[in-house]
Amino acid sequence: MSAPGPRVRFIPADGSPWRQIPDVDDVDRLTFLEPARNEPARKTHRLIHRGDGSHELKTDGYGKAWAFRHCSEPVSDIDALFAALRKHSPLNRFAVRGSVRPGATSIINRKLTGPVADINDTPSRVVAVDLDCEVAPADLDASDIMAVGDYLRGRLPDELRGVSCVVQLSAGYGLWRYRPGPIILKAR
Secondary structure, three states, X not given: OOOOOOOEEEOOOOOOOOEEEOOOOOOEEEEEEEEXXXXXXXXXXEEEEOOOOOEEEEEEOOOOOOEEEEEEEEEOXXXXXXXXXXXXXXXXXXXXXXXXXXXXXXXXXXXXXXXXXXXXXXXXXXXXXXXXXXXXXXXXXXXXXXXXXXXXXXXXXXXXXXXXXXXOEOOOOOHHHHOOOOOEEEEX
């Protein structure tokens, strides 16, 4: 009898004990959602110019969409992950952790809990890390996206050093131009 292979473990946000997740297959499937109606599904940032030359930056929540079409994409390695994100992002689709429950209709609610949750917790080798409050060092050119990606990668915990990654800028990237204070880097 051979020893069991490595397991993926995580600590749930509610503080309950560690839980084992079965080994992950060689090919993950990444789930993408897009609004079923013409509604924003992401944060919207608006710059309002006033007649006196001043301006105000307004951010509207996380979008108003509640019904979504869904599709999934096989992701076997970092290149496939990059290709999937590059393909779906311009189509106003975003990736979610998990898979759509079997038997779900073509349009689902983005419901994660309860007896009829449409998104199931699914093992995956893909880890999403939000870095939304990183103050840029003075010597970093924030317009050089590759340099920003390299800098943010260096800010990851030791356990994630040396792994392949894709860096996506968040919707709020670049808003420092319209707010006083330091340059704040926002990426996933």
